Amino acid sequence: MSERKDITRRRVIKGGAAAAAAAGATPYFFTRAFADGHGYLNAPKGDTVTFGFNVPQTGPYADEGADELRAYELAVEHINAGGGGMLDTFSSKALTGGINGKTVKYVTGDTQTKSDAARASAKRMIENDGAIMITGGSSSGVAVAVQSLCQEAGVIFMAGLTHSNDTTGKDKRANGFRHFFNTEMTGAALAPVLKNQFGTDRTAYHLTADYNWGWSQEGSIQKYTEGLGWNTAAAVRTPLGAGDFSQYITPVLNSGADVLVLNHYGKDMVNSLTQAVQFGLRDKQVNGKDFGIVVPLYSRLMAQGAGENVKGIYGSTNWHWSLQDEGSKAFVKSFGTKYGFPPSQAAHTTYCQAILYADACQRAGTFKPSEVGKALEGFKFDGLGNGPTEYRAEDHQCFKDVLVVKGKENPSSKFDVLEVVEVTPRAQVEYDASLLGGELGPYNNG
Numbered sequence: 001m002s003e004r005k006d007i008t009r010r011r012v013i014k015g016g017a018a019a020a021a022a023a024g025a026t027p028y029f030f031t032r033a034f035a036d037g038h039g040y041l042n043a044p045k046g047d048t049v050t051f052g053f054n055v056p057q058t059g060p061y062a063d064e065g066a067d068e069l070r071a072y073e074l075a076v077e078h079i080n081a082g083g084g085g086m087l088d089t090f091s092s093k094a095l096t097g098g099i100n101g102k103t104v105k106y107v108t109g110d111t112q113t114k115s116d117a118a119r120a121s122a123k124r125m126i127e128n129d130g131a132i133m134i135t136g137g138s139s140s141g142v143a144v145a146v147q148s149l150c151q152e153a154g155v156i157f158m159a160g161l162t163h164s165n166d167t168t169g170k171d172k173r174a175n176g177f178r179h180f181f182n183t184e185m186t187g188a189a190l191a192p193v194l195k196n197q198f199g200t201d202r203t204a205y206h207l208t209a210d211y212n213w214g215w216s217q218e219g220s221i222q223k224y225t226e227g228l229g230w231n232t233a234a235a236v237r238t239p240l241g242a243g244d245f246s247q248y249i250t251p252v253l254n255s256g257a258d259v260l261v262l263n264h265y266g267k268d269m270v271n272s273l274t275q276a277v278q279f280g281l282r283d284k285q286v287n288g289k290d291f292g293i294v295v296p297l298y299s300r301l302m303a304q305g306a307g308e309n310v311k312g313i314y315g316s317t318n319w320h321w322s323l324q325d326e327g328s329k330a331f332v333k334s335f336g337t338k339y340g341f342p343p344s345q346a347a348h349t350t351y352c353q354a355i356l357y358a359d360a361c362q363r364a365g366t367f368k369p370s371e372v373g374k375a376l377e378g379f380k381f382d383g384l385g386n387g388p389t390e391y392r393a394e395d396h397q398c399f400k401d402v403l404v405v406k407g408k409e410n411p412s413s414k415f416d417v418l419e420v421v422e423v424t425p426r427a428q429v430e431y432d433a434s435l436l437g438g439e440l441g442p443y444n445n446g
Contacts, residue, residue, distance in 0.1 A: 040368040041154040041446025042130045049102045049367065051076070051354065052131030054122050054146060055160065057110040060241040061138040061266040063301045064346040068136055068160055069108065070339055071347035075354035076104050078334075085334035087355060089327040089383035094362040095355075104358070111137055113240065115145035122146050126153050132367050133158060135353050138266070138346060140164030140213035147176035154446025156369050158353040161346045163265075163297055164216040168397035169436025174443045175369055177376055177396045179356065180349045183213075183220035184431055186296050186316040189402040189424035191224035193314060198259060198292050200229035205257035207248050207272060209264050210237035217263040217296050233257040238264070238272075245272040249279050258286040261294045269295060270305040277309040298405055301344045303417040310407030310417060317403045319348040319385050320420055328385040342415050352384050356391070370443035388426075394433035396440065402429050 044050070053072045056065035078084040082097030098104065107129040109121025118137065125131040134150050135158035137143045143162035150157035151173040159167055159178040163186070168178050204225060208214040218235055226232065233255045238248050249272070252260055260281055264272050276282070276293060284291040295302075298315035321332050321342035331351065335343040343351075360375035361367050377393035386400040404422040411417050 039445060040370075042126065042132050043367060044102055044130075044132065047102055048105050049099060050125075050129055050131050051104060051106040051357075052109065052122065052125035052129065052134040052136075053106055054109040054111055054118060054125065054134055054136040055350075056113045056138050056142075057108075059111075059113040060268055061113045063305070064138040064161055064266060064299065064344065065111070065136075067301065067344045067347040068138065068350040071335070071343060071351040072106065072135070072354055074335060074338055075351045075358075076106055079104050079355065079358045086327045086331045086351065086384050089330050090355065090359070091382040092359050092363070094359050099358050099361050100365065100367065107131060109136075111139070111142050111146075113139045113142060115141050118142040118146050119149050122149055123153070126150075126155055131155065133357055135357070136160040136350060137162060139211070140167055140216070141211045143167050143178075144171045144212065147171070147173050151175045151441075151444055154369060154444040156357065156372055158357050160350045160353065162213070164213040165220070165436045166212050166216060166438075168395045168438075170438040172395055172438045172440055174373060174396075174440045177353075177356075177373075177391065179352050179398045181316075181318050181400070181402055181429070182397070183216040183296070184436065185402050185429040186217065187220035187224035188429040188431075189404055189422075190221070190294075190296060190314065190316050191228060193404045193422055194225060194294065195228050197314060198289075202230045202259050202289070202292070203233050203257045203287070204230055204259045204261050204294075205233045205252045205255050206235040206261045206263055207245065207252075208235060208237050209240055209268060211240060213265070214263045218261075221261055221263070221294075221296055230259075238268075240268065242268065243271060245275050246279075248272075249276050249281070252276075252281065253279065253284075256286070258289050259292040259294060261296065263296060265297055265299075266302060267305070269302050273306050273313070274309050282309075282313075298418060299345050300342070300415065300418060301346070303407060304414060306407075307417075311409050312407055314404065314406045314421070317405050317418070318345045320345065320403055320405060320418060321348075321415070322418075322420065323385060325385060325387065327383045331385060348385060355384065356381075369445050373443055392433065394440075395436070395438075397433075399426050399430050401426050 078087045111118035138161040140162040157176045208218040295315040364371040364375040389400040402424045405418045
C-alpha cells in the first residue's frame, strides 16, 4: 500500500474553486479554523463525537432514505453499547463501547436527491454541528457532489447507496469510501444470468434515469450484453421523478426490441415497471420470443412497491434480508426487533458504513481523516453480511460477492418479494482499479 502525503490546510481552501470545478461541483469555502492543536477539522473536544447522516428524506428516493436513517440509528446504538447486531459477528473486535472513549451522537440532513441541497446540508452539519464524518445518500449524483465537498472540507465521507462507477472511478477522492457495489459489477454478474434466461440473440431498449448513475448503469449493461451478442435498439433518457413514463414506454412497442431494460431506481422504477406491465410488455411476443424486462439494480423496497409486477424479473442487489449467514441473520433480527420489519439493502450498506468508520477510528486511535483512511485502505473483514470483503486501497471500493435476484413468483409475505438466484463470486466482478479512471489524490485533514 502506497502512502500518500497528508495535507493540512486552513479551512479557507486555497484553490478550492479549481478543485470544485474539476469535480463538477459548486465551490464551497469553509471559514472556521480546525480544532485546537489536533491538526484536523472538528476534532472532538468533549466526551462525544458527531456523525452527520445526510439522506433523502423527501423526493423520489425518500423510502430508501428513511430506511438508511433507521439503520444509522441502530448502528449508533450498537457502537455506543459495544455490541448488538452485526457488531457481534464482525470479524474486527476493536469496538467495545463508543469510539476512542467518546459516545457517538448524530445530526441529520435532507439531500432531497438534489446535489445542491445535499451539499448545503452536509456543509451545515460540518460547520454548525461539528460533524467529524458525513455519510448517506441514495443517489450517485449526490454522492459525487458530497464526496467532493467532504474532500474540500477535510472530513471523511462514507458513501451510502451509490451505484455509479464514477463514485470510486473518475470522481473518486481520498476522503471518500464506498461499501456499495457499482454498475460495472452489476454488468459482470447479471449478464451471464441474462444469457441463460434470454439467450444471445436479443434486442434491448433502455429507459435510463438522466443523471450519472443512469448513464453508468446503461453503459455497463450495454457493455456486457452486447458482449454476449445482444443489440441495442435505443437508449432513451428520462427525467428523475418523472412519475408518468407512458410517453417513454409507448415507442418500445414498435421498436423491434424484445427486452426492456429499466435503468431506474426508487419510485421511478416502481412507476416505470408498473406502467410497462400495464402496457402488456411482460406478456408480449416479439421476434418469436417472449418479451423480457430487466431491472439491473433492485431493492426490496422497490420490489415491494411494484408488487406483482416484479414477478420473474431479473436484477442485481448488494444484499438481501433472506441471506442465512450469521451477520445477515443478526442484522435482520436486531433491525426487525427495533422497527418491526426486515431491512433493505440501503439500510444494510449504511449500517455497515457507520460500523466500518467507527471501527477504523478505534483501530487508528484517532479521528484524523488521513489516519482513519489508512486504517480502511486494504482492510479485509467478514461478518457484515456479504462474506469476505476488502476495502481496496487503490480506489476505496469494497469488493465482495454480488447477488443476482428475481421477483418471487409465490411470495410468502409482502416483504418476501425477491429471491436470490445466484451469488456471483467476487473474482467474477473484480476489475483493475485503472479501468474506471480518476485519481484519489492526497487526504485532506481540514
